[in-house]
Amino acid sequence: MDLLFTAHFKVHCAEIKEGEKVHVVGSLPVLGEWDPKKAFPLVKCFDEENVFSGSISVPSSVKQFHFRYIRVAYLDPSENGVSEPIMILSKWETFGSPRACLLEVEHRNGVARENIVDQFGSYGGKTQITDGWILNDQENVVYFRIHGDALKFFVRSYANKEYRLKVEPFDVRYSEMDGDDMVNLPTPELPCFSNTDLSVLTREDPIFGDQYFNGSLFRNNLDYLVFRTRTVSLQNMAFCIEFYHNEKRCAISYVLPSSMSGSHGGTVSPVIGLSGAPVGHIHVDFMVVKRSQFAEKIPEIDSMKETYGRYWRKRTRMLQIGHRGMGSSYTKNIDQRENTIFSLNEAARRGADYVELDVQLTKDMKTVVYHDFHVLVAVAGRDSPTNTTSASGKNKSLHEIAIKDLTLAQLNLLHFEHISRANGSPDSPVSLSVTPDRTETDEMHVPFPSLAQVLRNVDENVGINVEIKYPMFMKDGTHECQGYFEQNKFVDIILAEVAEHAGNRRIVFSCFEPDICTMITKKQHKYPVSFLVVGATNRYVPFQDIRSDSSTIAANFAAGCELLGVNFHSEELLNDRNPITIAEKYGLVKLVWGDDLNSKQVQELFKDEMRVDGLIFDRIGEDDAVKQNVFVVENHNRSSLFASSQHASRSPSISRRCMSTIE
Incomplete structure (x- = not known):
């Protein structure tokens, strides 16, 4: 019977947000074999702030394993009266080489890592924390960009003022209006969306972070605000844009999914003043990022084993x-x-x-x-200002067409010239056409x-x-x-x-x-x-x-x-x-x-x-x-060094150094 080791995990996570948890993903089956959806959950320590811990049993035949800490949150789509929370990946450790536990070296009486407290995102003298990618088909990341000449006011008392903007998502199924205020009705234990964070591209610190309680300053043609929210129920989401002036909310605007045509574009929404009447409008650019439609066919797309x-x-x-x-x-x-x-x-x-x-x-x-997005296709026809002459002497007119409007078979069948020849200039020093002539038989060309x-x-x-x-x-x-x-x-x-x-x-x-x-x-x-x-x-x-x-x-x-x-x-x-x-x-x-x-x-x-x-x-x-x-040079040097080491040592050992594929 294989004996069992016990491996402990304890990690301090200083910037963890309310509702988030810490899991461990790694090379062992109990750690999900690098699948974040199957990661091992840690438990929050009641006597230590922002510290999470847990332990696993590992067969003694396992000499070592590797792992990473990840921060996750759970969202509830609340669909059809049956709720199954969906895990989203908030942050994770993205070192080139993951953490390692050498069980046969580190264990004491069958227990490893008992008194080690890790720092989330810090390992081997490096700190590397990255936002998570989309793990679920139901999951979407919504971006709002407010920039340029976005604000227009046609009520004089609202014009020529500086405003601070804040974006708050809400679930339309559990909210209703009471005067100027949004009232939240009884909701599921978990929301269907994350908090909205903000990046200001025109400030010194552009990193995404929490919004201020009274929003961030926006001035037409000066400031560039980017808001970001995750949701697992986009069709039930809406966004309230709050306007603050002198620390007080003075107007609101709503952006609904129905006003967002497609997954990328712009929308204009009315700005509603304190009286409940429109006082202006705001232009918002939006983007909705979805999970890759090929993700399930490519299992390694979600693997946390390697990341570059x-x-x-x-x-x-x-x-x-x-x-x-x-x-x-x-x-x-x-x-x-x-x-x-x-x-x-x-x-x-x-x-x-x-x-x-x-x-x-x-x-x-x-x-x-x-x-180029366009090419010139040669079509036999009458003389035109932009034409070329084929080998047979027949005139061929050149017509501009987009690559997106041609099939691959057509690209390989028709004769094309570069778009720069649309002006028909005979003095161009460039002799190459897009389509090879009959003497060019090498498919590599x-x-x-x-x-x-x-x-x-x-x-x-x-x-x-x-x-x-x-x-x-x-x-x-x-x-x-x-x-x-x-x-x-x-x-x-x-x-x-x-x-x-x-x-x-x-x-x-x-x-x-x-x-x-x-x-x-x-x-x-x-x-x-x-x-x-x-x-x-x-x-x-x-x-x-x-x-x-x-x-x-x-x-x-x-x-x-x-x-x-x-x-x-x-x-x-x-x-x-x-x-x-x-x-x-x-x-x-x-x-x-x-x-x-x-x-x-x-x-x-x-x-x-x-x-x-x-x-x-x-x-x-x-x-x-x-x-x-x-x-090639570096690989040659490594091989030479390894060969020299083998020749010099009577008992060579295999190097554990990770050789990155992207360097």
Whole structure:
């Protein structure tokens, strides 16, 4: 009969909120085998504040186990008169390597960890706590953004005043109005929603936290407020926006699910004054993040064994990242067709540590690697101002069409030119068309590969920065591509393809659309996200969204949403280094992209003076210096060191050091 050890857990959790509990998840069956839904619950100690404890029995055959502490809360959907509380993940420890218990070393008379008191989120000299992702199909995370010219008052006594705003969720089934006040009727023991927390992107501290009792200051075109709530019964939720002036509530507004069309957009709600009459209105942008529709098919998506969402190994060497492989080929004179397997592998062969590529979806919801939202399709017809001549001498007109309006089969069948040729300029130095001619028979040169094809065929040693292409409004009033896919479904398809085909490859997601970045962090935790920002620019039409228009706001946004880092635009950083300071303050990874990086002198400036973590640029490896992928070098050094250790030792032992797949 196998003897049993007893392992104790005791943890102090200083910032735990009312209603939250602490569980332990780990490598043992009793700890859920890394499934947070099956984690072992600890009990709150009555004689010690914010301390939780518990113990488990472990067979003596188990030499060691690993674990993490997690903070959870329970919400009640109260559906159909039958309530089954649903556990949501509030916070968890996201160290690269989880806590370890070496039973055979630590036990005393069969008892291990008896007098150890852990600190939640602190281990091995590091502190790392991250918001939880969505664990349940019924669970949604609702974001409200109040910014810009959001407030309009048409009653004189309410105009020209400063207001503090607070958002309070409520369950419409258990509330009614009594005059100006909300009255809560008898409710289930547990609510169907969490407290609403707040991030202010225009202040020094953008981290999500509790709201003040009298709200936070909002001034049109000065302040940017982001409110966040979790719920397991969205259809029964409503939100009350309270207005405070001189410490007193003076007006309210309501946002109902019925006024939120779709999962992403904006809504305008009336502001009701003390008399009960409308005095103005407020514009609120909203986003609803849902659980990945493929989560149940990908069991590892919820596993807490490994997480790289906040992990990046700092190096003295700055990483080099190949932009679209070897570079932009349709607007610059580069020999390798961009975003093809050949171009990506060529960058890897020349020493790129990562390669950057662009992913979007076709009409039939297939992933394709291509940068622009539109292409020019050649159609046989009459002469037109924008035309080309086929090999047979027949004129073909070029017509603009969106990638999203073409199926994958059509992309592989028709002839396309790059959108930059829409003006019909015959003097362009660029010779490459999007569609290869008949002499180009190598499939590695073919455009529109799927993300899965790239993940299977590109050198496994090179990391991949997957830029997700999602269209946005521009400051000139135009839109990059109207009528695009619903955000949740769009992101789910890309995440599922990466989860299925990436294996142990290093992956970093990025996107110019900030809400897509937020969404990825709420759907999974394995892969990190870096926010792409244009910032102040004279080269491009800027985005309407201020989060993409200002690198300072971008850094605050990335810190508040717990992203890995920011992909800064070189143009703004060369004029203003303050965003770098903010990124360093919050431990964000600093990557840089832009045409300025074609200069070696500028590259050295970012490396030596700004000490950024990586550069994304064209024509990687085309100088005289011989480069080798940093991960290949490090793996070789590890192997050499291990081989030397084995040769020197008569009784070699296996190293327990965790080798991260994303470094």
